[in-house]
Amino acid sequence: MCTIDVGPQLIIFITEELGPVQKRELAFFTGVPRGEILRVAALLAMKLIENEFIGYTDLQAIMTSDNPLSELTFTIASYFLCGFANLSLLGIQISVLSTLVPTQAEIIARIAPSAMICGFISTLQAAGIAGMLV
Numbered sequence: 355m356c357t358i359d360v361g362p363q364l365i366i367f368i369t370e371e372l373g374p375v376q377k378r379e380l381a382f383f384t385g386v387p388r389g390e391i392l393r394v395a396a397l398l399a400m401k402l403i404e405n406e407f408i409g410y411t412d413l414q415a416i417m418t419s420d421n422p423l424s425e426l427t428f429t430i431a432s433y434f435l436c437g438f439a440n441l442s443l444l445g446i447q448i449s450v451l452s453t454l455v456p457t458q459a460e461i462i463a464r465i466a467p468s469a470m471i472c473g474f475i476s477t478l479q480a481a482g483i484a485g486m487l488v
Contacts, residue, residue, distance in 0.1 A: 384434065384478055385485035390427045401435050402474065405442050409435045430485040437477030439470045 378395040386394045393416060401409035413431055416423055423431065448466045452459035 380478060384430050384482040386427050386430055387424060390423055393423065394427060394431050397431055398434060401437075402440055405440050406435050406438065426485060426488050429488045430481045433481035433484045434477050437473060437480075439474035439477060441470075444470045 378391050381391045381394040381398055397409050397412055400412055413435060417428060444466055447469075448463050451462045455462070
């Protein structure tokens, strides 16, 4: 019997290949210049799928590279990376709240994804406003 572990490869594919394609419209609507949209969308996908710390590490690597982001794009990216709306924290939120109130675990599990989406959208709004003020 042969087993194949595709978990890490699937996460890499989602965050590096599929994620930026889906998130480029969100990066555009926050005010990121056209030439930097895909790089910022990759950061946005990394933050949403994994967590904000990995996103900030990638942002630091981009800023110290030969082709850094513009000041406007760096400001927008810094603001939308600072939110806590990601899948790992969604799991933490569900498990902690379900432990605190076990009778409401089903309701918590049903409401938590929409709370994450609302937090993600509010972080994008803050990033867009910060981009308008720079």
